[in-house]
Amino acid sequence: MITQNIPILVPVIYLIAAAAVPLLGYKRTLFAFCTALFGSAAAFCVGIIGLISVITNGPISYHISGWMPPIGIELVLDPLSAFIIVVISGSTLMVMMYSMNSLAQEIPDKIVPFYSLSMLFLFGLSGMTVTGDLFNFFVFLEISAVAGYGLLAIGDRRAPFFAFRYLTLGTAAAAFYLLGVAFIFMSTGTLNIADIAQVLPEVKDHPPVIIALILIILSISIKMGLFPVHQWLPDTYTSASSTATALIAPIGTKVAAYFLIRIFTLYEYPPIIDILSIVAAASIIAGSLLAIVQPNLKRMLAYSSVANIGYIMLGITLATPMAYIGALLHILNHTMMKFVLFASAGGIMNNMKTLDITKLIGFPTVMPLTAVAFLIALFSMVGIPPTVGFFSKIYLLLGAIEAQEWFYVAAIVLSSLLALVYLFRFISIAFFRPYNKSDDKKIVQVDGPPLPYTDLSENNTNKHFEAMKKNDMSPSMLFPVLLVAVGILIFGIFNGYIVSIISKSMPVF
Amino acid sequence: MLEFIQDYYAFIFLALLFTIGLYGMMVKQNLVKKALGMAIVQATVIMFWIVSAYKDGAGIPIFDKRYGVENPEMYINPLPHAMMLTAVVVAIITFGLSLALIIAIYREYNTLHEPELLDQMKDI
Numbered sequence: 001m002i003t004q005n006i007p008i009l010v011p012v013i014y015l016i017a018a019a020a021v022p023l024l025g026y027k028r029t030l031f032a033f034c035t036a037l038f039g040s041a042a043a044f045c046v047g048i049i050g051l052i053s054v055i056t057n058g059p060i061s062y063h064i065s066g067w068m069p070p071i072g073i074e075l076v077l078d079p080l081s082a083f084i085i086v087v088i089s090g091s092t093l094m095v096m097m098y099s100m101n102s103l104a105q106e107i108p109d110k111i112v113p114f115y116s117l118s119m120l121f122l123f124g125l126s127g128m129t130v131t132g133d134l135f136n137f138f139v140f141l142e143i144s145a146v147a148g149y150g151l152l153a154i155g156d157r158r159a160p161f162f163a164f165r166y167l168t169l170g171t172a173a174a175a176f177y178l179l180g181v182a183f184i185f186m187s188t189g190t191l192n193i194a195d196i197a198q199v200l201p202e203v204k205d206h207p208p209v210i211i212a213l214i215l216i217i218l219s220i221s222i223k224m225g226l227f228p229v230h231q232w233l234p235d236t237y238t239s240a241s242s243t244a245t246a247l248i249a250p251i252g253t254k255v256a257a258y259f260l261i262r263i264f265t266l267y268e269y270p271p272i273i274d275i276l277s278i279v280a281a282a283s284i285i286a287g288s289l290l291a292i293v294q295p296n297l298k299r300m301l302a303y304s305s306v307a308n309i310g311y312i313m314l315g316i317t318l319a320t321p322m323a324y325i326g327a328l329l330h331i332l333n334h335t336m337m338k339f340v341l342f343a344s345a346g347g348i349m350n351n352m353k354t355l356d357i358t359k360l361i362g363f364p365t366v367m368p369l370t371a372v373a374f375l376i377a378l379f380s381m382v383g384i385p386p387t388v389g390f391f392s393k394i395y396l397l398l399g400a401i402e403a404q405e406w407f408y409v410a411a412i413v414l415s416s417l418l419a420l421v422y423l424f425r426f427i428s429i430a431f432f433r434p435y436n437k438s439d440d441k442k443i444v445q446v447d448g449p450p451l452p453y454t455d456l457s458e459n460n461t462n463k464h465f466e467a468m469k470k471n472d473m474s475p476s477m478l479f480p481v482l483l484v485a486v487g488i489l490i491f492g493i494f495n496g497y498i499v500s501i502i503s504k505s506m507p508v509f
Numbered sequence: 510m511l512e513f514i515q516d517y518y519a520f521i522f523l524a525l526l527f528t529i530g531l532y533g534m535m536v537k538q539n540l541v542k543k544a545l546g547m548a549i550v551q552a553t554v555i556m557f558w559i560v561s562a563y564k565d566g567a568g569i570p571i572f573d574k575r576y577g578v579e580n581p582e583m584y585i586n587p588l589p590h591a592m593m594l595t596a597v598v599v600a601i602i603t604f605g606l607s608l609a610l611i612i613a614i615y616r617e618y619n620t621l622h623e624p625e626l627l628d629q630m631k632d633i
Contacts, residue, residue: 135592142599149606153613158630160613167610168534168547171603175554178596182554185589186561 006050007062007075010085011127011140013043018119025112036115037096040122044089051082055504061132070195074132079505083328084129084258088251091335092122094480095247098343101474102243105350110154118247121147125255134181134191137259138174141223144255145170148248155240162239166232173222180215183208193266200267210269217263217272223256224309227283234294234302242346245298249305249342250335257312257331264316277317281411283310288418292425297348297355300422301341304381307415308334314408315396321506323399328502329495330392333380336488337389340377343481344370347473363430367472371431373485378423380488383416388492395499519560527553540614540621544607551600555593562589 017039025032054060059078063069077085095118103111124144131137149170153163185191187208188199203209225233233253237245264273287307294300308330315327347370349355352363364371380389393416400408472478491498514521530553533546562585570587572578615621618629 135595139595139599142603146602146606149610153610157617160610160617161626161630164540164607164610164614167603167607168543171547171607172531172534172550174599174603175550178554179557182558182561182589185558 003049003053003057004060005062006046006053007060007077007130008064009046010043010050010089011123011130013039013046014119014123014126018116018123021116021119022112025115029111032112032115033096033100036099036119037093039119040089040092040096043122043126044086044093047082047085047089050077051079051086051501054079054082055501069132070190070192073136074192074194075130076132076194077130079501080258080261080328081129083501083505084255084331085126087332087335088122088125088129088255091250091339092118092247094339094484095243095343097480098246098346098477099243101477102246102343102346102350103241106241106243106346107154114151114154114241114243117147117150118244120144121151121247123147125251128255129258132193134184134193134196136191138178138181141177142174144252145174145223148252151244151248152236152240154244157239159236159239159241162232162235166236169222169229169232173219175219176215176222177219180212180219183212183215187212193262197266204267205269209267210272213263213267213269213272217260217276220256220260220263221279224253224260224313225306226279226309226313227286227306228279230283230287230306233306234299237302237305237342238296238299242298242342242349246339246342246346249302250338253305253309254312254331254335257309257316257327260313261316261327264319268319273317273319277314277405277408280310280313280317281408283307283313284411284415285418288415288422291422292418294422295356295358297357297360297426298342298345300357300426301338301345304419304422305334305338307419308338308381310415311393311396311412314412315399318399318403318405318408320399320402321503322395322402324506325499325502326392326395326397326399328505329388329395329498332491332498333388333392333488336484336491337377337380340373340481340484340488341381343477344374344377344473347477347481351473357426357429360426360430369472369478369482373481375427375431376485376488378427380492382419382423386492387488388495389488391492391495519563520557523553523557523560526556538623540611540623540626541608543623544604544611547607548600548604551596551603555596555600558589558593558596562586 017035020039021032021035024035050060054077059076061069062075062077064073064075067073099114103114107114121144124140124142124147127140128137128144131140149163149167152166153160181191184196187203187206188196190196190199200209222229237249240248284307287303287305287310291300291303291307294303311330312327312334315323315330345355347367348360348363351367352360354360376387380387383389383393393412397409397412400412473481527550530546530549533549534543535546537543537546564582564585567583567585570584570590573583576583611621614626618626620626620629
């Protein structure tokens with residue numbers, strides 16, 4: 001009985017939680033936290049049940065208020081959308097665990113609105129994942145986007161301005177999407193994705209359909225933060241509160257990537273695919289290059305998000321089985337590592353009072369356990385073997401080789417090296433003591449009294465390190481971060497199980 | 510040429526409007542003008558859907574005894590109108606939110622001119 005209703009159950013749980021948070025949290029913010037945590041835990045459990053039942057029994061289709069699909073709105077849970085639901089609801093559960101202390105430290109007067117908006121954001125995202133109707137997708141897109149603007153506008157002084165910029169851009173993207181859907185509706189007369197897939201071959205390669213495809217892909221690229229239209233992403237992520245970033249950065253752009261897979265299973269027009277592959281490669285390389293020069297830790301991570309969404313995009317556009325597995329595995333990998341990195345960055349911001357990379361010397365001395373989790377996530381980002389990042393990149397590489405696209409093989413390898421540069425720049429500053437050149441220590445002076453020499457680096461390092469007190473994140477913040485960091489290792493070692501789930505959802509190439 | 514304009518005047522008008530909206534969003538430096546450009550773009554898309562429902566010589570989609578249910582070509586397509594009701598709500602919400610953010614920005618910086626705002630943000 002419950003399995004039939006799972007497609008609608010996940011969004012509805014989030015919607016009820018979004019409405020219940022202000023009611024229950026009116027007197028005490030602790031109740032708001034409990035409601036949000038309970039809601040996201042329930043949604044995660046339902047998502048797991050959905051994934052298991054979808055894998056054993058095949059896709060579940062839910063018809064809202066009993067109207068049959070081509071006319072009514074259809075919600076579909078197939079292996080692909082069930083996988084994405086589990087990823088986003090799991091990530092949310094972790095963020096909700098993390099959020100209690102970090103919100104109290106950062107934005108103590110806006111805790112209840114934050115929880116309500118975050119639940120509404122998840123309502124939109126999960127709706128976008130399960131919907132089988134193009135116009136319904138637009139509605140959920142706008143729900144999640146409006147909640148996202150609100151979440152990103154809570155932060156430092158600059159946050160409202162960057163949120164406004166993102167709002168104008170995101171709303172224009174939604175308008176483009178709606179225009180594209182209008183073209184598709186005019187040429188096919190239907191909005192149901194499965195129905196369009198049947199009708200579309202009749203009007204294949206007609207100009208309106210191609211224009212519609214271009215408009216939809218353009219709008220989704222803006223939502224994904226691909227290279228030429230990525231500027232909103234580092235701006236908003238840097239200025240927003242770290243809990244909001246930890247919530248939005250891992251999952252916000254992935255759902256758009258997932259919808260792109262849906263669009264491509266619907267209709268492919270080869271020239272657009274070629275252009276998108278080039279854009280994805282440009283996104284990978286430009287994101288990595290821009291990440292190298294950023295002084296701010298969160299900004300660097302945001303630019304690496306641009307690079308990583310490029311990997312996912314490249315895996316989708318290469319359209320070989322291996323590349324597809326790589327893309328979906330990278331969605332999981334990127335969600336996990338970005339949660340760890342942004343959540344740790346929030347802890348660093350609270351305990352070290354700065355995010356300037358050059359001022360984070362000795363951060364592992366202050367926060368040893370966070371540093372361990374951070375290091376695991378960095379290894380996953382570069383792609384060092386026991387982590388998931390290694391396997392997702394190896395699948396992407398194999399896919400690119402399978403497609404015989406040697407340029408993209410080179411791009412993936414090159415950007416891995418660039419990731420090594422920007423991440424190990426941070427590691428070499430934060431984890432190691434400054435390097436003393438032995439030749440500079442004594443200046444030989446022939447005449448005159450010797451200049452007073454003070455060994456600044458000595459003062460800066462040893463005594464400075466000893467003076468630093470251990471001040472790690474509070475247990476409720478540390479627990480989800482460490483859990484996901486261990487998860488990165490475990491999922492990496494047992495990636496065969498995940499690949500077997502992913503390959504169930506593979507479309508025909 | 511004249512015939513083309515006569516056939517597609519609605520689309521030509523909407524394309525012009527869309528361009529004006531995008532121009533306002535991208536080129537204007539005042540945040541309120543940007544928000545207004547955004548609203549124009551949204552209104553254009555909504556009107557585009559409404560135009561897509563139009564049929565020559567058809568009436569409003571309410572049951573009419575003179576035509577009955579046997580002549581669907583005598584009614585315009587009601588689906589875009591119903592959907593655009595939702596889109597209008599979305600457009601209002603985003604426009605209201607943008608105005609709320611503009612108020613927050615103005616209280617913080619006392620200006621709405623974008624280069625000035627970026628100038629003031631440099632020192633953080």
